[in-house]
Structure formats: structure tokens, C-alpha cells
Amino acid sequence: MALSATTWPICAALLQYPAVSRIDGVRAQDAPAETWLRVFEEVAAAGFDDVELADSWVSIADLSPSRLEEFGAAARAAGLGTPTANIVRRSVIDAEHGTQNLDHAHRMLEAAAALGARTVCASLHQPLTAEQRERLWFWTGQGHVDPDDAGTRQLAVARFRELGQHAAELGLQLSLELYEDTYLGSSESAVRLVTDIGLPNVGLNPDIGNLIRLHRPIEDWWDIASTTLPYANYWHVKNYSRDEQREAGTVTAVPAYLEAGLVNYREAVALAVSVGFQGVICCEHYGGDGLSVSAANQAYLRRILPQRGDYTPGRSLVAQLA
Known part of the structure; x- marks a missing residue:
């Protein structure tokens, strides 16, 4: 039986939860389990059944076995599943930290498997530059650019293959997220890499929002x-309103509700179903109350996903349900 609107796993990202609390200055990594539980309860109260575990909030790779069990117990106590984990800004080909990041990714796979996840997301994005950190929206500043170098690109292939083999041993999928100016920075380059x-068990996370928000010409x-x-x-979904004034050479892109931005997700979701996508969908949103916007986006997705599960993924949904 294929997934339907009611059974499709849709999880909340934790972009709005910082590594260090702005209220009391406590690191989430070192916080008591009660603090984790409060976050998970907020996610559940927003209407989500699942959550993506991003190491930008708590690095599950760096928790002791007992703390990892506490972390998983907190999610379960809030009624949340943990189907996915996300490795954030730890490129395995970082010139200075690539080896350490590769080790971190291996430990993320182990920790994710221990928590019952089935997909781990990675990418080639690197830490924000000083210029990006000073901007209201970081994507308006220039970030790291992967070199036009066959050897470095082959290193990315080799290290992701190593991680993919480890993931397979653990029964996991590895998903590689689209991100600008990396070897995953265009559709053609991303497909060639994977x-x-x-x-x-190694596929793509086609995070279209990462590419259409850029203040430059876009695909x-x-x-x-x-x-x-x-x-x-796997699929990170978010949307942006975009305006271009070519005569003036200006571009504006700001976060938007999934149904209101540049990307027509009704069409995108229908396309995904038509080519057989059955992965977890993760709602992301930057700015404001990102969790509430993500909850509204989940409701929208459940309106436009297939309402019945009696279809065959990869075949024309319209023809099957007629």
C-alpha cells in the first residue's frame, strides 16, 4: 500500500531552536532532559507526529549512551517519532575540518540508528561566513564555494560513498541536500554526484528553497x-516569495508559506508522486514563529498529497485514481 495524505510521514525541522538559549544562555547539548522534553512538546502541540533531529540544536553524535537514551525517551514522552536526522554545515570536504566532519557523520549514523531513524541527511554546506552572519538573511551574502577541482569532487564522492556503505549496514538511507555553490548546487551537478x-541507499534531498532564494539568477x-x-x-520543503527587477539589477527573496511562494508545491508534490517518491517530508521555515508556519505548511501538504493509498508509486496518479 502506497502512502497517502494521512499516512505520509511529515516532520518538523528545528531551525527555530538555537544551540544556545537566548533566554538563559544554556547550551541545548548540556541541558537536562526536561529542556529537551519542552521543545518536543512544543513540536507535538503544533500538530506534528515526527521531528527531524538536527545537530545544529543537539548533536546526537556527541551524546553519551545514557544521554542518547534520555534524548530518545524525551521525544517518545512527547509522542514524537524520530525518523530523520540532519548533519548541518559539516562538509566532509572542508579543507580544515573535513576529516573530523567525516568522523562526526559516522557517529551521527550510529546515533540516528539507535534512535530508530531511517534517513540521515548530509550536505556540503560549510559554516556561515562573517559576512553572512551580519546579514538579516544569510543567503544574501556570499558563502563558501566548492572548488572547480576534479580531485576535491572525487573526494566528496569517496567520502559520501563511505558514509552510504555505513548507512546501509545500519539499515539507513543517506540523503544529500541541494545547496548553492557546492557540488550539490545545481540539479545537474547533484544528480551527477549521487x-x-x-x-x-544514497539519494537526494531536493531542497528547492535553498536555490530559489538566492539574490542572483537562478535555475x-x-x-x-x-x-x-x-x-x-528525503525532502526539505520551504518556499520564498521572489521578485526580480532586471533593469535595476535587484532581486528580493523572503520566506513565504509553502502555498504562497515562487514554487508551486501542488505541482511539485504531484511530480514527486508520479516518479515514485515515498520518503519523509520535512517542513522548514526561517524567521518569525517558524514552527507555526511549518505546522500550517504540514496542513497544506496533507490537503494536496494523494488522499488514497491505493495507487502504485511511479505511475500516473490521475489515471490510477480516475
Whole structure:
């Protein structure tokens, strides 16, 4: 039985929860389990059944076995599943920290498996630059650019293949997130990278929002979706309102509700279903009360996902449900 609108796993990202509390200055990594429970309860109260565990909030890779059990127990106590984990800004080809980041990714896989996850997301994005940290929206500043170098690109292939093999041993999928100016920075480059890795459990996270928010010329969102979704095994969804004034040379892109931005997710979701996507969807949003916006986006997704599960993924949904 294929997934339907009511059974499709949709999780909340934790972008709005910082590593260090702005209220009391406590590091989430060192916080008592009660603090974790309060966050998980907020996510559950917003209407989510699942949560993505991002190491930008709490690094599960760096928790002791007893603390990892406490962390998982806190999620379960709030009624949340933990189907996915996300490795944030720890590129395995970082010139200075690549080896350490690779080790961190291996430990993330182990910890995610221990918590019952089935997908771990990674990418090649690196820490924000000083310029990006000073901007209202970090994507308006120039970040790291992967070198146009065959050897470095092959290192990315080799290290992701190593992680993919480890993930397979643990029964996990590895998903590689689209991100600008990296070897995952365009639809063509991302597909080439995952194809070169060549493992069945390694796919793409076609986070279209990461690419259409840039204040520069962008790839058409439909081209990104149609090229990458056939390789997708996980999906970060977010949207942006975008305006271009070519004569003045200006671009504006700001976060928007999923149904209100540049990307038509009704079309994108239909496309995903038509090519067989059955992965977890994760709602992300920057700015304001990101959790509440993500909750509204979940409700929208459940309106536009297939309402019945009696169809065959990868075949025309319209024809099957007619």
C-alpha cells in the first residue's frame, strides 16, 4: 500500500531552536532532559507526529549512551517519532575540518540508528561566513564555494560513498541536500554526484528553497524538481516569495508559506508522486514563529498529497485514481 495524505510521514525541522538559549544562555547539548522534553512538546502541540533531529540544536553524535537514551525517551514522552536526522554545515570536504566532519557523520549514523531513524541527511554546506552572519538573511551574502577541482569532487564522492556503505549496514538511507555553490548546487551537478556515488541507499534531498532564494539568477524551480525528484529519498520543503527587477539589477527573496511562494508545491508534490517518491517530508521555515508556519505548511501538504493509498508509486496518479 502506497502512502497517502494521512499516512505520509511529515516532520518538523528545528531551525527555530538555537544551540544556545537566548533566554538563559544554556547550551541545548548540556541541558537536562526536561529542556529537551519542552521543545518536543512544543513540536507535538503544533500538530506534528515526527521531528527531524538536527545537530545544529543537539548533536546526537556527541551524546553519551545514557544521554542518547534520555534524548530518545524525551521525544517518545512527547509522542514524537524520530525518523530523520540532519548533519548541518559539516562538509566532509572542508579543507580544515573535513576529516573530523567525516568522523562526526559516522557517529551521527550510529546515533540516528539507535534512535530508530531511517534517513540521515548530509550536505556540503560549510559554516556561515562573517559576512553572512551580519546579514538579516544569510543567503544574501556570499558563502563558501566548492572548488572547480576534479580531485576535491572525487573526494566528496569517496567520502559520501563511505558514509552510504555505513548507512546501509545500519539499515539507513543517506540523503544529500541541494545547496548553492557546492557540488550539490545545481540539479545537474547533484544528480551527477549521487550517480557517481552509485549506492541504492544514497539519494537526494531536493531542497528547492535553498536555490530559489538566492539574490542572483537562478535555475527554474520546475527544472530543479523534474531533474532531482527521481533521485529523492528525503525532502526539505520551504518556499520564498521572489521578485526580480532586471533593469535595476535587484532581486528580493523572503520566506513565504509553502502555498504562497515562487514554487508551486501542488505541482511539485504531484511530480514527486508520479516518479515514485515515498520518503519523509520535512517542513522548514526561517524567521518569525517558524514552527507555526511549518505546522500550517504540514496542513497544506496533507490537503494536496494523494488522499488514497491505493495507487502504485511511479505511475500516473490521475489515471490510477480516475
